[in-house]
Each structure stands twice: as structure tokens, then as C-alpha cells.
Amino acid sequence: MAEHSSMTMQTSGLAAGKDLRDAWRRHGVVLTLLWLGLFLGYRDTALGMQAIWERSETFAHAYLVLPISCWLVWRQRAALAFIRPTGWWPALLGLGAGGLLWLLGELGAFNALTQYAFVIMLVSAVLAALGPAVGWAIAFPLAFLFFAVPAGEVAMPQLMTWTADFTVAALRLSGLPVYREGLNFVIPSGNWSVVEACSGVRYLIASVMVGTLFAYLNYRSLRRRLLFVLVALLLPVLANWVRAYLIVMLGHLSGNELATGADHLIYGWVFFGVVMFAMFMIGARWSEPELPALPQAARAAAALAGSASRIWWVAALSAALIAAAPLWLRAQERGLPVVHLQTPTADGPAWETHKLDASEWSPTDPGADGRLHLRYSREQRDVGLYMAFYASQRAEHKLISSVNTLVRSEDPQWTLEQRQLVPLRAAASDLQALRADVAPRLQGHGRGNAESMVLLQLYWVNGAWTAEARRAQWWLVRDRLLGRSDLGATVVVYARSAEGQRDVTQQQLNAFLVQHLPALERSLGRAVEGRP
Structure with missing residues (x-):
């Protein structure tokens, strides 16, 4: 049985x-x-x-x-x-x-x-x-x-700013005089810039991923896991600040013989590796047995x-x-139309137009379906106009993108100092423009005789204007969901400005933009071939 x-x-x-x-x-x-x-x-x-x-x-x-x-x-x-x-x-x-x-x-x-x-x-x-x-x-x-x-690269501008803040403060505490302008600064032995590679975003993303994996494999309590992930998030940011300071000091003390070329990056990764190794060694002391x-x-x-x-x-x-x-x-899906941007000609006081060559300053819009870059002149005043048009939003061709920039971080001539929203006077009551101040790269111990620039930027989406990128992006999504087209464009007007005259230059650009706004609308509205 x-x-x-x-x-x-x-x-x-x-x-x-x-x-x-x-x-x-x-x-x-x-x-x-x-x-x-x-x-x-x-x-x-x-x-x-x-x-x-x-x-x-x-x-x-x-x-x-x-x-x-x-x-x-x-x-x-x-x-x-x-x-x-x-x-x-x-x-x-x-x-x-x-x-x-x-x-x-x-x-x-x-x-x-x-x-x-x-x-x-x-x-x-x-x-x-x-x-x-x-x-x-x-x-x-x-x-x-x-x-x-x-x-994660969206955090890069803020990380670059924090790195520059810490580095300049640490250099001054070390007794070095520092002249700073944006992300560029000058010390007695030479010029330095905080560029994208100095942001530390690579260290941060790699550290969070590896730190999360380490916490899962070595800890069992949620509290310890979250604490270690937090350390893996904060430590690379702090380490990158120290790394940037040490590299500048190493270059300064060596007469710019060390840490100024490819070894700049090598030293950075070695330093990061040592910091991460120490973090894991210390973290391993509190490992918990497996469940x-x-x-x-x-x-x-x-x-x-x-x-x-x-x-x-x-x-x-x-x-x-x-x-x-x-x-x-x-x-x-629709077929891509042919794009043709006409020169905007405004009513009122006449402006002469001139085409610009490739050597002139220009925003970066690699995916645009059509571009127009002109210089307007009247009474010894010059105003630049740049338009980039997008007939359809696709993966590599879109109005709002991290690769679309007014100034590239590695631009050898210009650097972006600040951006702010300003009212567009005499236009629609609630319309604003995005003002950007662009300065020349530091030369020697100062900026030299080169003039800075003031820019006003607007986004155009199917006949509507805004200065806010996220609002423009939402409008594009809304219009597609409603079965409308997803036409979009960025418009930038700019002018050179002498030191202390940026606000005056902004007022002149404001007047130019308000005068040409109807003409810009006509040019953009007719940019797609076949539209009335």
C-alpha cells in the first residue's frame, strides 16, 4: 500500500x-x-x-x-x-x-x-x-x-555651469586671480573653458548604472540600496568638480605642459576610476547575505x-x-513637400538685403528642410535674419532638438553667455522672444576688440508664434493628433553690440522684428510649394 x-x-x-x-x-x-x-x-x-x-x-x-x-x-x-x-x-x-x-x-x-x-x-x-x-x-x-x-544629456548645461562655478571658486581659494566670462575663464598661465566633455555627464550616467547594479547584487534592504544609489549619483558630480580643478592646477603648475591635450581626458578617466573603485570597496564592507x-x-x-x-x-x-x-x-504619413523660403520684405522704412556666405555666424540646425540667412541694412545699421524651416517632424529632422543650438559649445569664436525671455513690444500683447547674449571667446586675458552679439529667437508652428521650445513641441504634437500639418520654423534676428549697449541693441532688434513679423508670417506660410 x-x-x-x-x-x-x-x-x-x-x-x-x-x-x-x-x-x-x-x-x-x-x-x-x-x-x-x-x-x-x-x-x-x-x-x-x-x-x-x-x-x-x-x-x-x-x-x-x-x-x-x-x-x-x-x-x-x-x-x-x-x-x-x-x-x-x-x-x-x-x-x-x-x-x-x-x-x-x-x-x-x-x-x-x-x-x-x-x-x-x-x-x-x-x-x-x-x-x-x-x-x-x-x-x-x-x-x-x-x-x-x-x-541624461539634458543635464549637461547645468553640470557644466556647476563645474565652472566650483573650479573658479577653488582656484580663487588657492590664491589664483581668475577672470571669468560664462564658461570661459583666464588665469595667469592661460585660458580654460568648460566644454561638454568637462560636464561629467559621462561619469554620472556610468556611475548610476554600475552603482545600481552593485547595490542590487550586494544589498538586500531597500534602504541600503537606495542610499548607495544616491551616493553613486552624487559622488561623480563632486568628483568631476575636483577633477576639473586638479587638471587646471596641474596645467598651471607645469607651465601648461601637462593636462592640456589628450592627457587631459586620460587623467580624468583615471581619476574617475580611482574614485569609483574606492566607492565600491567601501560599499562592499556593508554587503548583506543573499536571500x-x-x-x-x-x-x-x-x-x-x-x-x-x-x-x-x-x-x-x-x-x-x-x-x-x-x-x-x-x-x-505624407510625402515631403518642396520648401522654398522667400525673402521677407516688410512695409514701412525700406531695408536693403544681402545674402551671407558660409563664413558668417549661423545657428546649428542640421535637420532643417530649408534655410534662409540674410543681412538687412539701413542707416548704417545691420541686422541679421536666420530662418530654418521644417516641413515635417522626423527623427533627424525636427524643430526642437538638442542638436539645434545657437552656439555650439566647441565653437572656436563665440560662446553663449545667457538666455532670457523678453516681451516683444508693439506685437501681440503676450508674445515674448528668447533673448540670447553671445560673446567672443576669450583671447589672451580678455575679449579683445571683438563685439558681442544680441539675438532674439522665436518659434513658428503652423502660423502661431512662441519663444518657448516645449510649448512649440506640444503644438506640433497637438496638430498631428488633430490631423493637421506639422510645419515648424525657428527665426533668429541678431546684431552686433558694443560693450554696455546690449539693451539698446535689443530694442533695435525688437523694432525690426515687430516691423517684419507680418512679412515673416507670409514667407513661412508660403514656404511649402503648392500652398496659397
Whole structure:
């Protein structure tokens, strides 16, 4: 009798094991198909992420994110062996929300939003195909996938400013006289500039990713994990400030023989490596022992077995949600029109127009579909006008983009000092313009005899004006959702200004812009061939 009971239990166990393996095969096939559909339907987004990894050293570490996530899942194989996968319909909400965010990002040409939405859909597909118990067991590997999104450079201007503030303050505390102008400063031994490579954003992004992984692997309490991630966030910022100060001092004390060329970057990475090594060595002293392979919460969830039929209707709805956004966007696609910008000629006092050659200062708008750059002159006054027109917002051709700048950080002649919103007097009562003050790069121990420039910038979106980039971007998304065109342009007027005369120059530019605003509207409104 006992032998018969033992054989019955063994047979039951074998049957349960076979049933569990069959469930994993079935749900694994569904997950594979859903991920394949995501990578095919959203391939431009995936390839766009990979292209940024390849061309930007800041995000080269992202190549490791997916392999690390897979390895972290493999570490959980003992826990996963006890869990029965099940189709989970609430994850459809994540797929739907991800698809909507992706669509909004595409309509507004906001790459970071489309890429985050893509990862949200990848994670949601896992939850839909495998269920909450599996999702809980591999929660961190799934969350780690978000480090693949190449985002974070938006913090670069602020990081550069903080680095310059700390470096100048530390140099003055060291007894060195410093003349500062924006992100440029002069000490007795030479000129220095805080450029993009000095912002520390590379150190910051790499430190947060590696620090988060370290905290997950070495700590068990949420408090310790969050504390270590906070240290990994703050330490590289502080270390970069010290690094910048030490490099300037090293160059100064060596007569500019050291830390002024390629070794500048080498010293920076060596210093960062030493700081990170010290952070991990200290953090390892408070490591906590590993928890059991299968937490109690996962054991309880493992008992919830879904029916085999549920996965198929969850898979069908998931596939429909994955396909919806790309299909809708494709149905809205239009052919690119021919762009022709006419010279704006205003009523009132006449201005002579002159075309400018490539050697003149110009904003950076690499994706514009059409450009017009002119110089207006009257009564010994010169005003520059620059227009960049976008007939359609696409990945590499969009009105609002981090690559569209008034002055490149590495520009050898000019540097951007400050930007502020100013009222556009005599125009619409609530219309403002973005004023930017641009100064020449420091030469010797001062700026020399070169004049600075004052710029006024506006964005035009389907006949509406604004000085705020985010508002212009929202208008573009709104118009596409309403079935309208997504025409957009940036308009910049500028003039040279003597020292102490910038406000007077702004008033002159204000008058010029107000006078030419109707002519600018006509030129932009007729820029697309075939429009009346």
C-alpha cells in the first residue's frame, strides 16, 4: 500500500513537472513572438538607440544592458523553476500606455520619449506573456533595461555651469586671480573653458548604472540600496568638480605642459576610476547575505495557475496593441513637400538685403528642410535674419532638438553667455522672444576688440508664434493628433553690440522684428510649394 502511494506521488510529480515545462514552452513562444513584433514594428526606434550608443561615448555602456539583464534573469533560474507562467491581462494597460507614449513622441519628434516607451512595451510584453509572479521574480532585470535608453544629456548645461562655478571658486581659494566670462575663464598661465566633455555627464550616467547594479547584487534592504544609489549619483558630480580643478592646477603648475591635450581626458578617466573603485570597496564592507532563491511572495504567487487558453487571448490583444501605433502613424504619413523660403520684405522704412556666405555666424540646425540667412541694412545699421524651416517632424529632422543650438559649445569664436525671455513690444500683447547674449571667446586675458552679439529667437508652428521650445513641441504634437500639418520654423534676428549697449541693441532688434513679423508670417506660410 505504501509502495503504491509512493508510486502515485512520483507519477503525479512527474506529470506536474511536465505540465510546468509545457507551460514555460508555450508562454516562452508567446513572449518571443511579442518581442519579435516589437523589434520589427518599432525597429526605427531600436536602431535609433543603437546608433546613439555607437556614436556617443557617453552611452557606449548601453551595449551591456541587455546582456547584463539576461544574466540577472539566469541568476534567478532556481526561483523561476517553481513558478508557473500565466497570461496577465493588466499588462495590456502597459502595452497600450507605451504605444500611446511612443506615438506622442513620434508626433513631437521627441526621441527620448519614444525610446522609453519602447522599453515600457518590452517590459509589459514580459508581464503579459509570463504573469506577475515571474515579473516579481525578475523585477530588477526588467527595470535595468531602462538604462539602455540614451538619456541624461539634458543635464549637461547645468553640470557644466556647476563645474565652472566650483573650479573658479577653488582656484580663487588657492590664491589664483581668475577672470571669468560664462564658461570661459583666464588665469595667469592661460585660458580654460568648460566644454561638454568637462560636464561629467559621462561619469554620472556610468556611475548610476554600475552603482545600481552593485547595490542590487550586494544589498538586500531597500534602504541600503537606495542610499548607495544616491551616493553613486552624487559622488561623480563632486568628483568631476575636483577633477576639473586638479587638471587646471596641474596645467598651471607645469607651465601648461601637462593636462592640456589628450592627457587631459586620460587623467580624468583615471581619476574617475580611482574614485569609483574606492566607492565600491567601501560599499562592499556593508554587503548583506543573499536571500533564499525563492521569496515567500513568489512561492505564494506560484500557486496561481492560469488556464492555458488565457495566454492566447492575452497574446492576441497584445499583438493588436503593439501594431496599433505604427499602423496609425503610417496611415498619417505624407510625402515631403518642396520648401522654398522667400525673402521677407516688410512695409514701412525700406531695408536693403544681402545674402551671407558660409563664413558668417549661423545657428546649428542640421535637420532643417530649408534655410534662409540674410543681412538687412539701413542707416548704417545691420541686422541679421536666420530662418530654418521644417516641413515635417522626423527623427533627424525636427524643430526642437538638442542638436539645434545657437552656439555650439566647441565653437572656436563665440560662446553663449545667457538666455532670457523678453516681451516683444508693439506685437501681440503676450508674445515674448528668447533673448540670447553671445560673446567672443576669450583671447589672451580678455575679449579683445571683438563685439558681442544680441539675438532674439522665436518659434513658428503652423502660423502661431512662441519663444518657448516645449510649448512649440506640444503644438506640433497637438496638430498631428488633430490631423493637421506639422510645419515648424525657428527665426533668429541678431546684431552686433558694443560693450554696455546690449539693451539698446535689443530694442533695435525688437523694432525690426515687430516691423517684419507680418512679412515673416507670409514667407513661412508660403514656404511649402503648392500652398496659397
